[in-house]
Amino acid sequence: MRIERAFRCFTLCFFILFVAMLILMFVLGSEEPGTLNAKDDEIAQESFSKYESDSSMEPNIGDPIILWWTDGSDQPDEDRICGDVRCFITGNRSYMNNPLTKVFMFYGTTFTYEDLPLPRKPHHEWALLHDESPTNNFLFSFEEVMTLFNHTSTFKRESDYPLVTQFLKSSEWLTSTKHLLDVQEKNRFAEKLKLSPVMFTNSDCSTGSDRDGFVQLLMQHIPVDSYGLCLHNKDLPPNLRDPLENMLHEDFFRLVAKYKFAIAIENALCDDYVTEKFWRPLHVGTIPIVLGSPKIKDLLPSNRSAIIVDDYESVEDIANYIKYLHSHDEEYEKYFEWKKSGISNQYLLKLLKQRDWEFDYYTDDYTGMNFFEGFECFVCKRVHENLKRFKTGQEELKFHARLEHYGCPPPVKVDDKGQRTLESDIFMDMFTKQKYIAKALRYHIDRNLPVDGEQIEKIADEMIEHLRRNKKLI
Known part of the structure; x- marks a missing residue:
């Protein structure tokens, strides 16, 4: 009996040791990928x-x-x-x-x-x-x-x-002045339609970039019109309430063009992850407030075309700069000089020239090869x-x-200054x-x-x- 009990004890100990070693192999990464x-x-x-x-x-x-x-x-x-x-x-x-x-x-x-x-x-x-x-x-x-x-x-x-440029149709589309309004027209629309300086449109309210957390902080310092489901305080026109179709609608482009600033924050902060949230305001002639790819400056059409969140120490600093541009029309309009002079970013032009696939996001009439x-x-x-x-x-x-x-x-969470110092809950x-x-x-x-x-x-x-x-x- 003693021998039998000893054998069972040995077998149990061996099994436990084997399982522990297996787990340890996983944890320590016994093999490099x-x-x-x-x-x-x-x-x-x-x-x-x-x-x-x-x-x-x-x-x-x-x-x-x-x-x-x-x-x-x-x-x-x-x-x-x-x-x-x-x-x-x-x-x-x-x-x-x-x-x-x-x-x-x-x-x-x-x-x-x-x-x-x-x-x-x-x-x-x-x-x-x-x-x-x-x-x-x-x-x-x-x-x-x-x-x-x-x-x-x-x-x-x-x-x-x-x-990298999956949401950018072409350089001609980016420099288009089809929807561009001068600053005086924007000011008149803001007064007539009771528009805030900043526009936010989002219906994905839980993101790894804590997008809503950042916008909530910004709202404490400057008025923001929030369309969509997240932080909602303003309704879209009835014909633009379909979340899948409104971003492609010409009427939506015209609405964005009436604003001086548009929030362009991605749902994840990955290098080169850049969506229509960034390109759309540039296309229509609105300054994007950008938080997304850490390499976003590599894709700007010119050095002065967007407000980059990471250039500021706090949300309050960003709000103060937005207020400055909002009240200084000449300084504001400098952000659209590239619309007339053309894209100065040679890297962006190179990316567009090198791709062999045709953009098909905003249109169904493409005849080339998609990606x-x-x-x-x-x-x-x-x-x-x-x-x-x-x-x-x-x-x-x-x-x-x-x-x-x-x-x-x-994924991250912003602190009370808007800096990404916290882990996402x-x-x-x-x-x-x-x-x-x-x-x-x-x-x-x-x-x-x-x-x-x-x-x-x-x-x-x-x-x-x-x-x-x-x-x-x-």
């Missing part, structure tokens, strides 16, 4: 069986296959011609095991770690297109997830196929380049994404959870282990609890 380990392709073959190849389709395909694993392209199956090469683009998962399938494409917002093309074969490459903010998916803020990909297209200039199609062709050309190298005996090119292809900082727990989900996910994928969503979450929770107990959670 890098090239995938694909030696164990035989593991978890059951996950492949769900997507048996449809042999009836295969004889018609002689080109490399690019498979959209998650939606986002709205593209029917077709042969994509990209210059002198061609690829077959599909969203049909029955092609998962087809030997011609080279790349799996993912749209970031709908990327879920519970649904991945696993186990990953050595010749399978992954491509990420993510044009939206991390609020939609924090996983891409972590190296363990970003380095899973081989090809990237994001709003970051460092990505393989950058979308989804452009990225497909970018990846297709890379695939063909390596096929050519393989046939000629050359070393194939290796493509690896890096954290800076997307990685964004943690709402989003920080979510951000932390995703951080350790990323670690657990990478551990499984690198070893070609089956990925079970509940198990991954459980491991992440255990890691967080372990670190909290030891006061090491960061």
Whole structure:
């Protein structure tokens, strides 16, 4: 009996020690994110069986296959011609095991770690297109997830196929004077319509940038007309109350043009994440009050065209400068001299000139290639380049994404001066959870282990609890 009890005790201790070591391996990051380990392709073959190849389709395909694993392209199956090469683009998962399938494409917002093309074969490459903010998916803020990909297209200039100017139609659109009002006209509208100096339009009231927190502070120092659901104090005209359509409506452009200033704060503060909130006031002739990309000055049409929040020590200082411009018409109008002289920012002009996709955000009459199609062709050309190298005996090119292809900082909360010195009450727990989900996910994928969503979450929770107990959670 003693021997039996001792054996049971030994077995229990060994099990506890094993679990503790497993958690410790995750926490300490036993492996740096890098090239995938694909030696164990035989593991978890059951996950492949769900997507048996449809042999009836295969004889018609002689080109490399690019498979959209998650939606986002709205593209029917077709042969994509990209210059002198061609690829077959599909969203049909029955092609998962087809030997011609080279790349799996993912749209970031709908990327879920519970649904991945696993186990990953050595010749399978992954491509990420993510044009939206991390609020939609924090996983891409972590190296363990970003380095899973081989090809990237994001709003970051460092990505393989950058979308920095995704919301900017053209340089001509930006310099247009179609909606531009001179300062005397703005003053008359303000008096006639009882308009405040500053306009704010937003219906996403909970953000990782604490946008509403900043605007609330600004309202303590200067009047702000707040349309939309957040901090609402003024109604939009009835024809502009659809939140999806009003931002594109000509009447909305004319409304923004009547204001001297418009708040342009993004829902996340990532390098190069710049939306219509920034470009729209510049287009219509209103000064944007900008908080978003830390690199936003790289995209200004001229040095004097916007008020950058980070240039000021407090919200009160910003309000005082707005008041100064509001009461000094000549100084105010200097912010629109670039509308006549043209864009002086050569970097911005270069970005617009280099992109091979056509802007399609404000119009449906475009005839060119959108950036989804452009990225497909970018990846297709890379695939063909390596096929050519393989046939000629050359070393194939290796493509690896890096954290800076997307990685964004943690969500924040503003202090009583409007500075981002506090952690977000709402989003920080979510951000932390995703951080350790990323670690657990990478551990499984690198070893070609089956990925079970509940198990991954459980491991992440255990890691967080372990670190909290030891006061090491960061």
